[in-house]
Amino acid sequence: MPVIRYDARGQRRYMNHAAHAMMKAASGGSSAPDVETSVLAATVQRQYLDAIREVATTGVARELELTFDGLPEAQREYYLVQFTTDPVQDGTTGVLAIYFNMTAGKRAEAKLRERESFLESLLDTIPIPVFSKDRQGRYLHVNRAFQEFLGVPRERFVGKTVFETSPHELAQTYFSMDEALFEKGGIQRYEFKVQNAQKDVRDVEFSKAVFHDDQGRQAGLIGAILDITERKRAEFEQRMQFDQILRLNKSLEVKALELSDARAQLMTVLHTIPDMVWLKSTAGVFLLCNHSFEQFAGRSKAGILGKTDYDIFEAELADFFRQRDIAALDAMQVCIDDEWVVAPANRERTLIETRLLPVFDAGGTVAGVLGVARDITERRRFEERLARREHEFRTLVENSPDTVARYGKDCRRIYVNPTFASLSVGGADALLGKAPSEFPGGPDTVLYEKHIADVFATASDREFELTWQANDGRRLCHLIRLTPELGANGTVETVLAVGRDISELQASRVKIHRLAYFDALTALPNRVLFNEHLRQAISVSLPDHVTAVMMIDLDRFKGVNDTMGHAVGDELLCEAARRLLACVRPGDTVARFGGDEFAVLIPEVSARDVLEQISATIIDRLDEPFLLGAREVFVSCSVGIALYPDDSTDAKDLLRYADSAMYLAKRSGRRGYRFYTKELTIEATARLSLESELRRAIDQGELELYYQPQILLRSAEVIGSEALLRWNHPGVGFIRPAQFVPLAEETGLIVDIGRWVLREACRAATEWNSASDKSHKVSINLSVRQFQARDLAVTIAEILDETGCRPEWLEFEITESLLLEEDDSVMTSLLAFSSMGISIAIDDFGTGYSALSYLTRFPIDTLKIDRTFVQQVTTDRRHAELVKAILSIARCLGQRVVAEGVETTEQAAFLEAHGCEVAQGFLYSKPLPKSAMPSLPRRLHPNATNEGKL
Numbered sequence: 001m002p003v004i005r006y007d008a009r010g011q012r013r014y015m016n017h018a019a020h021a022m023m024k025a026a027s028g029g030s031s032a033p034d035v036e037t038s039v040l041a042a043t044v045q046r047q048y049l050d051a052i053r054e055v056a057t058t059g060v061a062r063e064l065e066l067t068f069d070g071l072p073e074a075q076r077e078y079y080l081v082q083f084t085t086d087p088v089q090d091g092t093t094g095v096l097a098i099y100f101n102m103t104a105g106k107r108a109e110a111k112l113r114e115r116e117s118f119l120e121s122l123l124d125t126i127p128i129p130v131f132s133k134d135r136q137g138r139y140l141h142v143n144r145a146f147q148e149f150l151g152v153p154r155e156r157f158v159g160k161t162v163f164e165t166s167p168h169e170l171a172q173t174y175f176s177m178d179e180a181l182f183e184k185g186g187i188q189r190y191e192f193k194v195q196n197a198q199k200d201v202r203d204v205e206f207s208k209a210v211f212h213d214d215q216g217r218q219a220g221l222i223g224a225i226l227d228i229t230e231r232k233r234a235e236f237e238q239r240m241q242f243d244q245i246l247r248l249n250k251s252l253e254v255k256a257l258e259l260s261d262a263r264a265q266l267m268t269v270l271h272t273i274p275d276m277v278w279l280k281s282t283a284g285v286f287l288l289c290n291h292s293f294e295q296f297a298g299r300s301k302a303g304i305l306g307k308t309d310y311d312i313f314e315a316e317l318a319d320f321f322r323q324r325d326i327a328a329l330d331a332m333q334v335c336i337d338d339e340w341v342v343a344p345a346n347r348e349r350t351l352i353e354t355r356l357l358p359v360f361d362a363g364g365t366v367a368g369v370l371g372v373a374r375d376i377t378e379r380r381r382f383e384e385r386l387a388r389r390e391h392e393f394r395t396l397v398e399n400s401p402d403t404v405a406r407y408g409k410d411c412r413r414i415y416v417n418p419t420f421a422s423l424s425v426g427g428a429d430a431l432l433g434k435a436p437s438e439f440p441g442g443p444d445t446v447l448y449e450k451h452i453a454d455v456f457a458t459a460s461d462r463e464f465e466l467t468w469q470a471n472d473g474r475r476l477c478h479l480i481r482l483t484p485e486l487g488a489n490g491t492v493e494t495v496l497a498v499g500r501d502i503s504e505l506q507a508s509r510v511k512i513h514r515l516a517y518f519d520a521l522t523a524l525p526n527r528v529l530f531n532e533h534l535r536q537a538i539s540v541s542l543p544d545h546v547t548a549v550m551m552i553d554l555d556r557f558k559g560v561n562d563t564m565g566h567a568v569g570d571e572l573l574c575e576a577a578r579r580l581l582a583c584v585r586p587g588d589t590v591a592r593f594g595g596d597e598f599a600v601l602i603p604e605v606s607a608r609d610v611l612e613q614i615s616a617t618i619i620d621r622l623d624e625p626f627l628l629g630a631r632e633v634f635v636s637c638s639v640g641i642a643l644y645p646d647d648s649t650d651a652k653d654l655l656r657y658a659d660s661a662m663y664l665a666k667r668s669g670r671r672g673y674r675f676y677t678k679e680l681t682i683e684a685t686a687r688l689s690l691e692s693e694l695r696r697a698i699d700q701g702e703l704e705l706y707y708q709p710q711i712l713l714r715s716a717e718v719i720g721s722e723a724l725l726r727w728n729h730p731g732v733g734f735i736r737p738a739q740f741v742p743l744a745e746e747t748g749l750i751v752d753i754g755r756w757v758l759r760e761a762c763r764a765a766t767e768w769n770s771a772s773d774k775s776h777k778v779s780i781n782l783s784v785r786q787f788q789a790r791d792l793a794v795t796i797a798e799i800l801d802e803t804g805c806r807p808e809w810l811e812f813e814i815t816e817s818l819l820l821e822e823d824d825s826v827m828t829s830l831l832a833f834s835s836m837g838i839s840i841a842i843d844d845f846g847t848g849y850s851a852l853s854y855l856t857r858f859p860i861d862t863l864k865i866d867r868t869f870v871q872q873v874t875t876d877r878r879h880a881e882l883v884k885a886i887l888s889i890a891r892c893l894g895q896r897v898v899a900e901g902v903e904t905t906e907q908a909a910f911l912e913a914h915g916c917e918v919a920q921g922f923l924y925s926k927p928l929p930k931s932a933m934p935s936l937p938r939r940l941h942p943n944a945t946n947e948g949k950l
Contacts, residue, residue, distance in 0.1 A: 002099035005086055008056040010049040012036075013094065022099065026068050026077060039068040048081075052095045055083040059093075065102070078106040129225040132211075135218055137161045137178060149225065151197025181208055182218055191228070203229045245269045276373040279359065282329065282366060284308045284322055293373075298344045313344060325369045328356035332366075338376065351377045403478065403499035406485075409456055411435045411449045414494065423476070440468050451482055455495045459484045465506075466499070477506040519592040521570055522577035530591035530599055534651045537603040538644055547603045547644040548611050551658040552580070552618065554596035555636040555670045568628050572635070575628075579621045583614060599655070615639045615673035623671065638665035639673035647676050691747055693729070694740055698752060702728055705760050706927035709940060710779070710898060710920045713912040716939040720777035720811070722920060723761040724927045725753070750783045755795060757781075762805035764930055769809050774938070779811045779841060784818050787825065793832040800836075807837035811862065815843055819854045827858065834859040841898070846886060855893055863890050867901025867921070874906045887915050905942050 002019035006012055015023070026039045037045060044066055051064050061084040068077050079099045086094040123130050129146035133139055139157040147154055162171040181188040188208045196202050208223035245268065270277045270290035279288035286304050294300055297312050309318035320339070328335040338353040354373045361367040397404050403420035405413050412435050421428040424440065436445035436452075444466050451462045462482040469475055478499035487493035514520075517529035525533065537547045554576060561569035573596065580590045580598060589601035600618075605611060618639060625632040640662025642654045657676040665674040697703055707721035727735045744750040758780060765778040786792050800807065812833055818826060819842075830840055841862035842854075846869055854860070865886055872879040883899075890897045899911050902921030911919060924940045 004097045004099075006052045006056075006095045006097065008053065008093050008095070010052045019099070022077075040066065051081075051083050052097070055085060055095050056093045059085050061085070076103075078102040130222070131157070131225075132220060132222040133178070134220040135182070137175060139165075140220060146225070149196055149227070150194075177206075178208075178221060181221060182210060185210060194225070196227075202227050203232045274374075276371075276375075278304075278371045279368055280325060280371070281368045284325060286312075287368060296343055296373075296375075317341060324354065324356060325371075328369050329358055329366060332358055350375055351380050401501070403497075403501075405431070405497045405499075407452050407495045407497060409493075411452050420499070442468055444468065448480070451480075452495050452497075455482045455484050456492045459486070459492050465502070467506075475503075476501060477503045522574050522592050524577050524581075524598075525589060525591040527591065527593045527599075530589060530593075530601060531651060531655075533589045533601055534654065537601060538649070538651060541644065542604055545604045545606050546608075546646060547601070548605055549642045549644070549654045549658045550600035550602065550611075550615070550618075551640045551655070551662040552598040552600065553638050553662055553666065554598075554622070555638060555666070557596035557635055560633055560635065564628070564631070564633070568633075571628050572626050572633065575626055576622060576635075579624075580618060583617045583621055585614075599658075611641060612673075615641065619671060619673065636671040638662050638670050640665055640676065641673060642676040691743055691749075694727075694744060694747075694749060697727055697729070698749070698756070702730065703753065703756065704728055704929065705757065705764070706929055707764070707778070707933055708920055708927040709925045709936060710777075710918050711924050711940055713908060713916060713919050716924075716941050718936060718938060718940055719775070719918065720779065721933070722779040722813070723757060723764070723781075725757060725781075726927075745783060745785055748785060750785045751789055754783055754786045755799075758796065758799050759803060762799055762803040762810070764933070765809040766803050766805045768933065769806070770804075775809065777809055777811050777839070779813050781813045781843065784815070787818060787829055793829050796833070796838075797836070807833075808839075811839040811841050813841045813843040813864065816845065816854070819858060830859055844900075846882065855889070855895070860895060862896045862898055864898045864900055865916075870899045870901045870907055870911070870921075871903065873910050874904070880910070883911075883916075884914050891915060908942065 002022045003016045004012060004019045005014035023035045023039070027035045036048065040048060047064065048066060051062060054060075055062060061082065064081045064083065066079055066081060068079075078101070080102050082098045082100070084096050084098070086096045123141070123143040124145075126143060127145050129149045130143045131139060131146050132141045138159055138161055142154055142157050146157075157165055162174040165171075166174065177188065177190065186209070189205060191203060191205050193201050194204045205226045205228045206223055207226065208221050210218050210221050213219040270288075273290070274292055276293040276296055277288075277290045278286060278293050280286055285306060285308055289297075289301060289304050294304065297304060299312060304312060309321045312318070313321065320341075324335070324337065335356045336354070337356075338351060340349055340351050342348070343350045352373050353376045354371060357370045357372075358366050359368045359370050397417050400417060401419060403423065404415075404417040405420055406415040408414050413432050416428050416431045418428075421431060424430050430439055436448040445468070447464070448466055451464055454460075455462050461484070462480075464480055465477060466480050467475060467477050479502045480497055480499045483496045483498070484492040485494045485496055514523075517526060517532075518524065519526045534547075534549065541547055554572075557569065557572070560572060573592070576596075576598070577590065577592060580600065584590060584600060584602065587603070591599045591601070593599055600614075602611065602614065619637060622635065622637040625634055627633075640658045640660065642648070642657035642661060644654055647657050648654050661674045661676040665672045668674065704726045706724045706726050708724060709718045710720045710722065711717065712719055725737055725741065727737075727740055729735050741750070744753055761778050761780045765776065768776045768778075782792075789795075799805070814830075833840060839861035840859055841864055842860055843864050844866040845863045846866055855863075863886060865883060869879050869883050869886075873883050874880070887897055896918065897916050898918040898920060899907075899916050900920050902908055902911065902919040902923045904923060907921075908919055908923060923942050925936070928936070
């Protein structure tokens with residue numbers, strides 16, 4: 001590598017052997033100190049020295065391309081010189097010039113530029129527009145013809161893509177075609193329309209091919225544009241000429257006398273048509289034939305012309321053809337025949353339709369016979385198939401169970417099948433020529449005719465259901481499908497109507513609809529349909545109006561259902577439904593949700609008193625006696641009302657709120673109505689929370705039994721106690737039984753709680769009686785819901801066996817309302833308890849539906865006088881007399897009496913004086929936990945300090 005060292009002034013100080021050789025070769029053998037001046041031009045030499053001084057001054061390396069242009073061109077060398085600083089020991093700055101020979105590369109570039117210039121000049125001489133693009137779609141070159149054709153200079157294309165030179169949609173087309181060429185390779189040709197420099201739209205043909213680099217990779221494409229506008233016009237003119245020839249062929253028979261004059265033109269036409277055409281002389285010699293005849297005969301034109309039928313066909317077939325020719329000549333007119341023949345070319349049996357026409361010369365003399373024949377084999381077979389299919393179709397239609405009719409454009413029937421005719425009075429004669437509205441008539445047939453008209457107008461199918469009356473009076477439902485029947489010109493000529501009897505399906509639909517949306521017993525809407533009506537009423541509600549939802553529940557219906565049977569109960573529900581319908585306005589909705597629960601929807605109410613009036617009417621009507629069989633039955637109802645939008649805008653909330661209001665009406669004494677208030681939701685939420693906590697209390701052992709002693713008034717001796725339920729809620733303390741016991745009754749939890757109470761009370765009775773020689777009887781309250789469990793007696797027997805409790809240690813307290821149920825199961829259970837040895841007491845006697853017959857019919861041992869009577873015996877004469885009467889009745893019936901709620905010594909003295917045996921109350925003791933009972937004294941005398949305070 002040549003290296004030369006210079007000082008800061010540009011004086012050469014050193015050169016290596018390669019540099020000596022380079023300079024010697026460049027200068028023709030000279031090695032003078034200033035040899036650079038002989039090989040470099042003056043301007044280049046100044047640049048050379050300036051570069052040395054610049055590097056020496058700045059210390060920044062730089063490069064310089066130079067040519068030994070001081071020499072003849074053939075001897076010139078090309079170098080890239082790198083200048084870099086070279087400090088020496090004496091501290092002076094030197095510059096190294098390192099030479100890289102670029103001669104070979106420069107000469108190759110020159111050659112390449114020369115070739116490119118040649119190629120560009122060559123392309124510019126080509127009169128066809130030529131262009132090239134790289135692989136990325138940028139134009140590399142466009143020739144002069146390209147620029148002149150489009151009227152756009154080269155600079156508008158070179159280096160740009162089609163998206164920069166053409167509208168986007170057109171550019172996308174060009175780009176897609178280019179990509180397809182790169183993908184498939186080969187030569188791509190396609191026609192396009194291009195606007196030239198004169199703004200004329202020209203038809204062009206693009207021809208493009210891919211070119212590759214020296215490594216075989218796709219480098220780009222080169223294309224040419226050929227203006228084919230004139231060629232296309234010529235082709236168009238040729239097509240026009242061809243069409244004109246075809247039109248001439250149609251008038252062949254009319255212009256038969258001109259055949260000889262038009263032979264040259266017509267032969268081209270004859271060879272293109274599929275029909276066989278030939279011309280014979282009167283002697284039967286072939287003068288002319290087309291290609292179709294050649295194919296039929298299996299010979300070329302040279303083997304046919306100048307020959308007769310006997311030279312070409314078998315004798316029998318030749319005789320047939322000759323006789324046909326003679327017949328045509330004799331008739332002197334066109335003769336049309338069809339005949340099955342065997343084609344000589346393929347030996348297939350073919351049906352030929354032949355037209356033979358005598359031909360005259362210019363003098364009017366018969367010159368021969370012109371024949372035109374057509375192979376109609378397929379047409380005949382098609383006609384035969386069509387006839388068979390028509391027969392099959394007619395057979396199918398005539399025997400189809402579906403009704404079939406064809407209608408003309410005036411909507412009148414032009415055909416009916418026997419099935420349709422059999423359904424109409426008068427048969428087919430009554431149907432044909434009639435429109436649906438004329439026969440069978442009816443409102444649905446007007447829509448039928450509209451559908452037919454639509455099919456004629458749109459040529460599209462229609463399908464709909466039609467209900468009509470048959471000749472036997474039946475109401476039929478048919479699924480009608482209308483199908484357009486098109487004529488040869490593509491327009492609807494007739495409409496075919498096919499009807500399938502779906503009467504059973506329709507009946508099933510109606511039944512399913514009623515099952516889905518109506519109550520099967522009362523035929524009233526059910527919950528689903530009621531909800532739909534409610535949502536619809538909400539969606540169309542008027543301003544300043546309300547929509548009311550009423551929930552109605554029949555009071556004491558269960559008693560009727562259980563005592564008189566479900567059939568009577570169903571009859572009562574049906575009558576109640578009829579009465580409810582009579583109480584509401586037209587357009588209101590009465591529904592049955594199930595059981596004895598009804599709902600009423602009253603939309604668009606402008607005044608609240610309208611709802612109050614309807615509610616009062618419903619209550620009064622349902623208060624009227626129901627005559628069921630031979631018995632009168634009385635029930636009542638409770639009504640709850642919620643309003644849209646006052647209470648809620650949600651349908652589900654309205655139903656829930658009306659239900660809450662109805663339960664409030666029940667708790668308020670029944671036979672009334674209540675409007676929903678927000679407090680009900682709060683109360684319902686609290687009750688729901690309380691129910692959840694009560695369920696948890698059972699599992700968590702939060703329930704306890706307290707016992708209130710029962711005392712013999714005569715001796716103050718403790719003879720038993722009443723088990724009282726308590727709920728010790730963690731974090732709250734004791735919850736009053738009045739708060740949770742009714743909830744347990746309502747939810748059915750009382751059954752599980754009652755079982756637990758029985759078991760705990762029996763264990764306590766066993767514990768106390770087993771450790772004492774005195775009997776201690778434990779009184780246990782039984783709920784009505786426990787009796788409804790049906791297996792109460794079995795459960796009690798199992799608990800007695802489990803705890804070892806003896807029946808005589810127990811007394812069951814029941815309410816008078818239980819005896820009113822008139823349920824045989826109640827009597828059965830009470831008799832079972834009595835037979836076990838368990839005594840029965842009526843709790844709160846005198847506050848319910850007291851009747852002396854109950855005291856004699858049922859095995860009652862004890863009457864418990866309610867505290868409301870006991871606490872006023874010393875202050876109210878009427879209460880005192882009532883208590884005396886109860887004591888007298890019990891004495892006569894041999895029943896024991898327990899007075900509840902004794903709180904004063906005066907009350908105790910009154911009771912003892914009039915024959916009451918047992919007392920229970922705060923005068924003696926408050927209810928105590930089980931753990932406190934063993935320490936209770938045998939006798940409990942009234943404590944004066946606690947009198948009236950416990």
